Amino acid sequence: MSGHAYEHIAAELRGAILDGELAPGTRLPRHADLAARYGVSEIVVRQAIDALKNAGLVETRGRGGTRVRDRPPVRRVSSRRYLADLGSQATPRTSFTDDHAITWSQYRLDTAYRWIEADERLAGLFEVPPGTRILERHFVFYAAGRPAQMSRPCLLAADVEGTPVADPGNEPWPGGTIGQLRSLGIEVDEIAESVATRMPTPEEARTLNLGTGVPVFAVTRRMLAAGRVVEVADPIVIPGDRTVLDYDIVLPPSPG
Known part of the structure; x- marks a missing residue:
């Protein structure tokens, strides 16, 4: 041997x-x-x-x-997944439910909301001055009873304070954040994501029931409307042992 x-x-x-x-x-x-x-x-x-x-x-x-261990595969199609949030909500759905091929009744979202002042990092991502008032949200997403994703999606108080979007009792919201912003007349027309891999924090490993030594994808997402950053999710945490990130890249025609 x-x-x-x-x-x-x-x-x-x-x-x-x-x-x-x-x-x-x-x-x-x-x-x-x-x-x-x-x-x-x-x-x-x-x-x-x-x-x-x-x-x-x-x-x-x-x-x-x-x-x-039971490790059900999940395919997350990054370049197309948000089309689920843009589509008709006659049947409630989000990009997450589509990713996991689950029905709305199989979807659960645990939430925690609080108002904060943007630190240097968050202010830089939002392109606003430090100290700007922000609605910080912490989400844990469940698919058919299994914890599958965590995120910290933040919104500008100037956009959402005093609206139904700022009420955690309205979660989960069909169409997710895109649907929420659309209800306020804000149309998301661009999404930028950066993806890194790292080891989970103890809280992330415990919440997502990760095996020892399993890394996570840590995604930083910015949603923009007419060039203005209207949402920052930093981070979105996805288990690395049950996720495939797919990307479609469309190349322009050759010149001449």
Whole structure:
């Protein structure tokens, strides 16, 4: 067995998980049984299991042993997803419900609102002076009962204070932030996003039920209307082990 023994064991188990041989919810053999199978000590087996935990593939729950994590795939189409918010709301929907292929009844949004003064970073993203009054919102998005996304979408008080948009009791709102702003006569016509990867904060890992060692996508989004920034979401946090970010890039015709 070349290389570290635990790496070989982890690689074989990882392959079985990714190929579907070990389905989500399957309990892995006991440490003693794995040690006997591979002719190693239980310490080496624990190292292999720890490597799988760090990859977000397995989890240990008390006396339930180590089981394969359920990681439903989600496809997030960045360049087209907001069309759901622009469309007809005869049937309530948002870009999030479309991403996850869920109905409105399967959608849940936990919210927390507060008024703040923009710090240097937020003011820079909004292109307003520091200290500008802002409605800071914290959202946790659930798809069919599973926490799937967190975000901090902020709005300018000058646009929303004293309106239904500033009332958390009106969430979730069909059409999301785009629908909210449209109700105020503000038409979003441009969305800019920047995407980074990082490790989650302890709160993010706990809220999104992330496996140890699983990174997240951290998206900073700005919505604009006629060149003016009307919303800043900083950050949008998406689990990196169950998300694919797709982009469509349309190239102009060749000159001549």
